Amino acid sequence: xxxxxxxxxxxxxxxxxxxxxxxxxxxxxxxxxxxxxxxxxxxxxxxxxxxxxxxxxxxxxxxxxxxxxxxxxxxxxxxxxxxxxxxxxxxxxxxxxxxxxxxxxxxxxxxxxxxxxxxxxxxxxxxxxxxxxxxxxxxxxxxxxxxxxxxxxxxxxxxxxxxxxxxxxxxxxxxxxxxxxxxxxxxx
Amino acid sequence: xxxxxxxxxxxxxxxxxxxxxxxxxxxxxxxxxxxxxxxxxxxxxxxxxxxxxxxxxxxxxxxxxxxxxxxxxxxxxxxxxxxxxxxxxxxxxxxxxxxxxxxxxxxxxxxxxxxxxxxxxxxxxxxxxxxxxxxxxxxxxxxxxxxxxxxxxxxxxxxxxxxxxxxxxxxxxxxxxxxxxxxxxxxxxxxxxxxxxxxxxxxxxxxxxxxxxxxxxxxxxxxxxxxxxxxxxxxxxxxxxxxxxxxxxxxxxxxxxxxxxxxxxxxxxxxxxxxxxxxxxxxxxxxxxxxxxxxxxxxxxxxxxxxxxxxxxxxxxxxxxxxxxxxxxxxxxxxxxxxxxxxxxxxxxxxxxxxxxxxxxxxxxxxxxxxxxxxxxxxxxxxxxxxxxxxxxxxxxxxxxxxxxxxxxxxxxxxxxxxxxxxxxxxxxxxxxxxxxxxxxxxxxxxxxxxxxxxxxxxxxxxxxxxxxxxxxxxxxxxxxxxxxxxxxxxxxxxxxxxxxxxxxxxxxxxxxxxxxxxxxx
Numbered sequence: 001x002x003x004x005x006x007x008x009x010x011x012x013x014x015x016x017x018x019x020x021x022x023x024x025x026x027x028x029x030x031x032x033x034x035x036x037x038x039x040x041x042x043x044x045x046x047x048x049x050x051x052x053x054x055x056x057x058x059x060x061x062x063x064x065x066x067x068x069x070x071x072x073x074x075x076x077x078x079x080x081x082x083x084x085x086x087x088x089x090x091x092x093x094x095x096x097x098x099x100x101x102x103x104x105x106x107x108x109x110x111x112x113x114x115x116x117x118x119x120x121x122x123x124x125x126x127x128x129x130x131x132x133x134x135x136x137x138x139x140x141x142x143x144x145x146x147x148x149x150x151x152x153x154x155x156x157x158x159x160x161x162x163x164x165x166x167x168x169x170x171x172x173x174x175x176x177x178x179x180x181x182x183x184x185x186x187x188x
Numbered sequence: 189x190x191x192x193x194x195x196x197x198x199x200x201x202x203x204x205x206x207x208x209x210x211x212x213x214x215x216x217x218x219x220x221x222x223x224x225x226x227x228x229x230x231x232x233x234x235x236x237x238x239x240x241x242x243x244x245x246x247x248x249x250x251x252x253x254x255x256x257x258x259x260x261x262x263x264x265x266x267x268x269x270x271x272x273x274x275x276x277x278x279x280x281x282x283x284x285x286x287x288x289x290x291x292x293x294x295x296x297x298x299x300x301x302x303x304x305x306x307x308x309x310x311x312x313x314x315x316x317x318x319x320x321x322x323x324x325x326x327x328x329x330x331x332x333x334x335x336x337x338x339x340x341x342x343x344x345x346x347x348x349x350x351x352x353x354x355x356x357x358x359x360x361x362x363x364x365x366x367x368x369x370x371x372x373x374x375x376x377x378x379x380x381x382x383x384x385x386x387x388x389x390x391x392x393x394x395x396x397x398x399x400x401x402x403x404x405x406x407x408x409x410x411x412x413x414x415x416x417x418x419x420x421x422x423x424x425x426x427x428x429x430x431x432x433x434x435x436x437x438x439x440x441x442x443x444x445x446x447x448x449x450x451x452x453x454x455x456x457x458x459x460x461x462x463x464x465x466x467x468x469x470x471x472x473x474x475x476x477x478x479x480x481x482x483x484x485x486x487x488x489x490x491x492x493x494x495x496x497x498x499x500x501x502x503x504x505x506x507x508x509x510x511x512x513x514x515x516x517x518x519x520x521x522x523x524x525x526x527x528x529x530x531x532x533x534x535x536x537x538x539x540x541x542x543x544x545x546x547x548x549x550x551x552x553x554x555x556x557x558x559x560x561x562x563x564x565x566x567x568x569x570x571x572x573x574x575x576x577x578x579x580x581x582x583x584x585x586x587x588x589x590x591x592x593x594x595x596x597x598x599x600x601x602x603x604x605x606x607x608x609x610x611x612x613x614x615x616x617x618x619x620x621x622x623x624x625x626x627x628x629x630x631x632x633x634x635x636x637x638x639x640x641x642x643x644x645x646x647x648x649x650x651x652x653x654x655x656x657x658x659x660x661x662x663x664x665x666x667x668x669x670x671x672x673x674x675x676x677x678x679x680x681x682x683x684x685x686x687x688x689x690x691x692x693x694x695x696x697x698x699x700x701x702x703x704x705x706x707x708x709x710x
């Protein structure tokens with residue numbers, strides 16, 4: 001199910017457990033600010049270290065570079081992989097070693113490398129199990145949540161709102177209207 | 189709720205409750221016959237359906253393990269998901285988009301019309317359009333197909349407006365909101381379409397025809413249908429004379445049950461149907477049931493498919509309203525000068541944001557991909573669906589190395605695109621891109637095939653028992669009381685979305701089965 005910030009583990013809690021925590025602030029101007037319980041968010045990590053979490057978050061940004069997509073959405077990638085690492089030691093090891101491989105490929109710290117070096121490092125590890133794991137997780141983590149829906153302009157479930165029959169299913173006006181023979185009027 | 193005894197050998201057992209099985213169940217019970225309808229999946233409802241692509245996928249899709257091989261791109265992109273079909277009461281009629289097109293006359297005569305296409309195993313159907321027409325008419329009435337029976341077409345959504353404008357620029361003549369089994373007016377106790385979108389996720393208003401809430405409850409109302417969800421058939425059994433005696437299935441708790449039967453009709457979709465026949469091999473039928481021809485599982489077809497998505501400078505919101513909101517039919521004609529036999533339809537398609545990310549270009553990353561995501565609200569999309577070539581090497585086989593939850597070999601689905609399929613796809617992609625560029629597209633994407641929704645041909649129909657598994661009534665050549673009742677029967681695939689033809693064949697078959705039973709022939 002698409003998640004809202006309030007039901008995710010991105011909490012405002014101060015008693016943070018685990019090995020690291022990612023934090024950030026939604027811009028006041030962001031359409032997402034109204035969705036979140038607070039503009040500031042924090043993601044406690046349970047299996048990954050803070051450095052590994054930050055590496056994966058930046059890796060996600062290189063894979064799917066959306067200039068205006070808030071970091072809070074990319075943090076969902078880290079959250080999902082951290083949760084999997086808690087359940088599966090093999091995944092934890094894959095993420096740990098993979099994050100180290102990104103550092104090695106960028107000749108230092110991946111997160112502080114130039115954008116050109118980050119891209120080169122990602123291309124260097126393309127096709128590895130770590131790459132595939134993070135990339136495929138991005139598809140669900142980044143694009144199947146209510147913050148992403150709001151950001152990209154997808155309106156999500158329509159049934160609770162009565163569908164689009166009276167909410168713009170045919171509101172496009174920049175092209176000629178098809179004739180009734182091709183597109184008859186809706187029922188009463 | 190009607191219950192028949194496991195030892196009642198007077199019942200017709202139908203395996204699968206989708207377009208073929210669900211329709212056959214209703215038709216037979218209306219004729220007074222007793223039917224046990226076994227469905228592997230759970231029973232959902234319009235209330236249970238969810239407007240959430242991934243959650244709905246978990247709720248409805250057939251996710252039991254399968255494997256793939258061959259050069260088709262689906263094997264690379266979705267190695268364990270060759271098909272996007274459903275495991276639920278109502279089968280894939282919960283998921284389908286409603287496009288309901290009759291075959292064209294020449295499509296029943298593919299071998300005669302297209303000639304001997306090298307590397308393909310074309311045959312003419314043992315049926316003609318003229319023979320099918322009365323049954324097509326009954327299917328259209330039953331399903332409430334728009335633009336038939338005086339039912340108005342559906343109103344076109346924004347995605348259709350883009351398609352229509354582009355079609356005019358290209359000079360296409362036949363573009364409209366299609367013949368669709370979605371109510372444009374209240375009909376048959378179901379409401380008219382609310383333009384929800386989410387046609388693929390189960391229609392929450394019930395405006396779209398599905399056996400789940402049409403054929404099956406009507407059959408239950410006769411008192412002669414025993415519907416058993418979560419009943420996964422493992423094998424079909426026969427006696428020493430080679431006559432079918434019943435089926436063994438795993439119930440919801442995993443316990444094996446043996447249901448006796450007078451007739452068994454298999455409608456498990458074109459992957460599970462041949463798998464069941466092959467998994468039912470015995471000393472009498474060592475190559476699987478009804479397989480003396482060796483044709484069970486062969487000639488697997490999945491239609492030539494692909495999609496074109498295009499970015500515009502202004503909003504479209506393609507996801508609002510019906511998924512298959514309109515069609516261009518001009519390219520469905522037979523015209524070999526285009527460089528391929530057969531034709532294709534162009535039909536609007538839309539995906540919500542989650543599935544757009546998953547299916548736009550599987551495996552892709554980087555700025556080209558995110559450019560499409562960033563422009564999600566300004567994208568129009570179409571699906572290209574055309575006739576693919578039957579090949580005896582494209583086949584469903586048992587994968588002895590991989591077992592399912594019941595310990596049975598899973599299906600391996602092997603497919604290599606025929607050069608004709610590749611030529612047609614190239615033409616269709618180019619025409620789709622031209623259509624959108626003619627009305628201002630700034631960028632277009634050629635999206636590769638999704639997991640197959642149109643699975644066909646693995647128990648093909650032929651008058652010749654050496655060339656086909658079933659006769660023109662879907663009765664197996666080898667075993668008189670064993671029938672195939674789904675798209676597996678298709679001799680060739682035609683350009684048309686197959687559901688209505690499956691329904692039509694089931695209506696026709698029901699007459700034959702009822703007569704054969706009354707005449708004591710089975």
